[in-house]
Amino acid sequence: MSTRFARTKDGFSYTKATGELKRGLVSEGAICPSTSFASSPQSTYDVIVIGAGYSGLVAARDAASAGLSTLLIEARDRIGGRSWTSKDEHGNLYEMGGTWIHNQQGFVWRELARYGMDRNLKLSPNEDYSSHAYSMARRNGIEYKQDYATNEAVMDRAMRIFTNLPGASVQEAVPFPPHLLDSFLSDPKLTALYDTTSCAERVAQVEKEGLLTNEELAYLVAYIELCFGARLEKCSMLVWAKWYTHGNCSYKLLNDLLIVYKIATGQSSLARKIFDEAASTGKLSYSFESPVSKIIDRPSATRVVTSRGTFSARRLICTLPINVAGKVEFDPPVSALRQEAWKEGHVNRCLKVHSEIAGPEFRSWTGNLCDDDVPSGRQLSMAIGDQLLKSGNAAVVAFGIDFDEEKAPSKNPRGIASLFGEFDPELEKRYIGSTWHEWGSDEFANGAWAMPGVGFSTKYLKELQSRHGNVLWAGADISDDWNSFIDGAISSGTRAAYTVVEEWRRTTLPSAKL
Amino acid sequence: MSTRFARTKDGFSYTKATGELKRGLVSEGAICPSTSFASSPQSTYDVIVIGAGYSGLVAARDAASAGLSTLLIEARDRIGGRSWTSKDEHGNLYEMGGTWIHNQQGFVWRELARYGMDRNLKLSPNEDYSSHAYSMARRNGIEYKQDYATNEAVMDRAMRIFTNLPGASVQEAVPFPPHLLDSFLSDPKLTALYDTTSCAERVAQVEKEGLLTNEELAYLVAYIELCFGARLEKCSMLVWAKWYTHGNCSYKLLNDLLIVYKIATGQSSLARKIFDEAASTGKLSYSFESPVSKIIDRPSATRVVTSRGTFSARRLICTLPINVAGKVEFDPPVSALRQEAWKEGHVNRCLKVHSEIAGPEFRSWTGNLCDDDVPSGRQLSMAIGDQLLKSGNAAVVAFGIDFDEEKAPSKNPRGIASLFGEFDPELEKRYIGSTWHEWGSDEFANGAWAMPGVGFSTKYLKELQSRHGNVLWAGADISDDWNSFIDGAISSGTRAAYTVVEEWRRTTLPSAKL
Ligand SMILES: Cc1cc2nc3c(=O)[nH]c(=O)nc-3n(C[C@H](O)[C@H](O)[C@H](O)COP(=O)(O)OP(=O)(O)OC[C@H]3O[C@@H](n4cnc5c(N)ncnc54)[C@H](O)[C@@H]3O)c2cc1C
Numbered sequence A, B: 001m002s003t004r005f006a007r008t009k010d011g012f013s014y015t016k017a018t019g020e021l022k023r024g025l026v027s028e029g030a031i032c033p034s035t036s037f038a039s040s041p042q043s044t045y046d047v048i049v050i051g052a053g054y055s056g057l058v059a060a061r062d063a064a065s066a067g068l069s070t071l072l073i074e075a076r077d078r079i080g081g082r083s084w085t086s087k088d089e090h091g092n093l094y095e096m097g098g099t100w101i102h103n104q105q106g107f108v109w110r111e112l113a114r115y116g117m118d119r120n121l122k123l124s125p126n127e128d129y130s131s132h133a134y135s136m137a138r139r140n141g142i143e144y145k146q147d148y149a150t151n152e153a154v155m156d157r158a159m160r161i162f163t164n165l166p167g168a169s170v171q172e173a174v175p176f177p178p179h180l181l182d183s184f185l186s187d188p189k190l191t192a193l194y195d196t197t198s199c200a201e202r203v204a205q206v207e208k209e210g211l212l213t214n215e216e217l218a219y220l221v222a223y224i225e226l227c228f229g230a231r232l233e234k235c236s237m238l239v240w241a242k243w244y245t246h247g248n249c250s251y252k253l254l255n256d257l258l259i260v261y262k263i264a265t266g267q268s269s270l271a272r273k274i275f276d277e278a279a280s281t282g283k284l285s286y287s288f289e290s291p292v293s294k295i296i297d298r299p300s301a302t303r304v305v306t307s308r309g310t311f312s313a314r315r316l317i318c319t320l321p322i323n324v325a326g327k328v329e330f331d332p333p334v335s336a337l338r339q340e341a342w343k344e345g346h347v348n349r350c351l352k353v354h355s356e357i358a359g360p361e362f363r364s365w366t367g368n369l370c371d372d373d374v375p376s377g378r379q380l381s382m383a384i385g386d387q388l389l390k391s392g393n394a395a396v397v398a399f400g401i402d403f404d405e406e407k408a409p410s411k412n413p414r415g416i417a418s419l420f421g422e423f424d425p426e427l428e429k430r431y432i433g434s435t436w437h438e439w440g441s442d443e444f445a446n447g448a449w450a451m452p453g454v455g456f457s458t459k460y461l462k463e464l465q466s467r468h469g470n471v472l473w474a475g476a477d478i479s480d481d482w483n484s485f486i487d488g489a490i491s492s493g494t495r496a497a498y499t500v501v502e503e504w505r506r507t508t509l510p511s512a513k514l
């Protein structure tokens, strides 16, 4: 590809040889120039969409395609929100946030298929380098290695035992995952039981009862921490159970859904398709680098105050991540319950770091860490070989938990190598450099994919979804489908846009003859 | 619901007590009046869509929503094609064709979710009536009964053994089902091996090698026949393997995908939402009861000759079922290979009959039949309790194989009771009446959901999907996603409409500033 992409302010890269730390990376998602107005910026739009992540992009596209004058407002200088792809000078693509998709995540799959991109996939797992085709784990001072077939069988059994709480099978608590809180098939008492149990409590239980071995827990704990980007004390069994049942209670399917299939041309290429389609309708205006500070909702119209001025529209679709929505002032204020939810926020403070490791072998490798074994306080929980770079070296991607700004790689890039060294000293020796995004301190995300903590879903989810005057809420964080995923972002954006389009059609168009 | 629906010419009902056979049933899908023109019928449309099944409905809606002048042409007097719901005078709904949907069938799920219909589901399986909460099967003169938990375990094992051909595991042949023929993960030789093996050959093999018992085969054979609507000689192992891997090689998930979740308000209510949305754009014209006889494709425009006159458009999306497409004349003619494919057609000649059975008990029941046990030549292969009617009686729905017009229920409605009696004489005794559609002799379908026979997919599928001048093909029959399903219909209609809309935008709209 010879296309020249622009640079975003987001993301970091570091090269050990030069000691150079760069802020800002090249991405297909960078938007330049940052504003475009299809009509006068003073006019009242049919709809304003806040946020150009997947949820907002899809909502803006659907609204603009249906003929609504649409304004997309975004704080960053790029599309994609928590999903974006950087491209280095050699043409290597790095997914900085949301990455993996699957044909059973129907909302994102539909987008890929519709744009004819569904056949251009890549795989993260790889067993080409047999010397390194294993998954290592360490717990209580003991280190394990399993080949992938063994690991699949171990994890399948361990997850089944772990996930089913005594007296309440996961299929009773979450019989039909897209309807977490009001499935006609589920028992609300069981749902509540799952949501008030933390994954840490459950680990203690299965360990005490001898249901799982130290080896099994070494792999399982790291996997669940990977899913939450947080220590298990903060993780709700209900949220975990929902994912597990989305995966039909099969480790293989769950893993296929979570961490296997990538878009070969990068997430930003899909986001770009959606954005370009919206722009091609001639109905889209947009304003990037325009953080919203205030939303004033009146019956006739909603006004949105940004750093670039105030805009107004008949409807507003707000896709602000729940961990930053509270920074925006609402007039009239949102409900006390919603404020409380925003204050509590979700628990995922994952740090995702790609590192180039000399030689191709680590392409086939997986590593898992538990707490006890990293005296200095652990930052990473899991790492996998993710791709071969143009250099012929492997790129290993690692996931952290409970991001600590004090220890941020951008403050101490030379320390990254030793973080990887916790898995295997060989990684530290072969370390070349890194590319990453610090989601935990990102002012427009303040966290990674949204993982509600213990009790959060049953207490707040309905409220977070409910409309507030002319303001409709969307985003992966509050989705009923694959919550916290690209799929959920697209699903909720799709639904919100449909509601707005329907209301617009009823009031704007002559009633059709039927 | 007090809404009055119109009557379609499709479908039959029969009541034993009165001996009355009725042709034509009331449906939310019936369209009256049958034409509506948004602009002059003489004008050249941006796009004509042939067929108002799910594929055509979605294509027409997407095109009209994007602003294209769109004409929808349909032979029948109703929308929905092979998926439609009849409503009797008591308000009971009967699905005459496509019925079951699932959140892992993303294209149809997206439609349901977008229209806010995803929470209003019903289940076919039911274990409330414990005296009848079992699955019966018969093979080689021996009759079996299994409770559903046992049956699930038996089927899971039997399917795994059956589906994996010696030396070629199903996951090697179909590693990623949406990309059946050109997955970057699969081995084309294995794909071909699966497609040239019939399910009958595989049954003979597992029986000879003693891999499955007579009991296991009693259930398995009926299930696979249900899937194909045909005897196993005609069924391709590749087509079966694709479904099986869509279900993650798990009987439970496959069954959940095939025959569990129904739309509570009926399929026609979803089709109606799509149609009404298309109409609400003001860009949709339509002509029902207008069978197409000829398509004349010229570079500037395509003309479509129907019983109501000739229409022209810049593009054509053709969703004709593959078993009837050959009846339409094409100028220039379609390729020899496509003609051959249409001549061969797919093998599914399922008859689907709902019967009211006195008492609620059969609501919980399932029955399976194999060939040897029905001396007169069997017509049905499987039946399940599907709903409780307003009368308090159960409705049992049965599926046939290799529909024989001579023995059609409409020719001998009094014989239907004894067809059900083959499963259990009690069903014949308690028989009250039936509702059905004879898909095998339907002039606009000539078969049920499309199940390609042995060798068909590898030989014809690519050709059937490939564009022909201004004509794009769509429909469940040729879909890459959930082929033969509502999901596949929607997926291919979505893709075709996108292509047309993109071409239209490129030529019609001023290029957008980006
Ligand atoms: C490290 C990481 C890995 C992930 N991995 C996966 C994965 O493999 N698969 C998967 O499906 N999902 C994954 N996810 C989750 C997925 O990326 C997100 O759930 C999804 O992208 C969220 O989309 P959204 O539109 O709901 O929110 P966002 O993408 O966060 O969009 C919200 C937008 O609002 C903007 N915004 C915030 N504040 C303001 C303001 N005041 N004014 C204006 N704009 C504002 C933000 O800049 C952002 O662009 C991952 C996420 C992360 C962070």
Ligand SMILES: Cc1cc2nc3c(=O)[nH]c(=O)nc-3n(C[C@H](O)[C@H](O)[C@H](O)COP(=O)(O)OP(=O)(O)OC[C@H]3O[C@@H](n4cnc5c(N)ncnc54)[C@H](O)[C@@H]3O)c2cc1C
Pocket: B050, B051, B052, B053, B054, B055, B056, B073, B074, B075, B076, B079, B080, B081, B082, B083, B096, B097, B098, B099, B100, B101, B258, B290, B291, B292, B293, B319, B320, B321, B324, B328, B350, B351, B352, B439, B443, B444, B445, B447, B448, B449, B450, B474, B475, B476, B477, B484, B485, B486, B487, B489
């Ligand atoms: C008995 C039965 C049970 C099924 N069960 C399920 C199920 O449970 N779940 C599921 O997902 N799927 C099921 N299916 C399959 C599903 O219904 C179909 O795959 C899907 O509805 C097909 O949609 P389509 O738009 O591709 O084709 P169709 O619905 O067949 O639409 C094609 C349209 O073209 C029209 N047409 C034909 N000839 C002409 C002509 N010459 N001129 C003009 N118009 C013409 C037809 O009348 C029809 O309306 C079932 C199908 C049947 C028959």
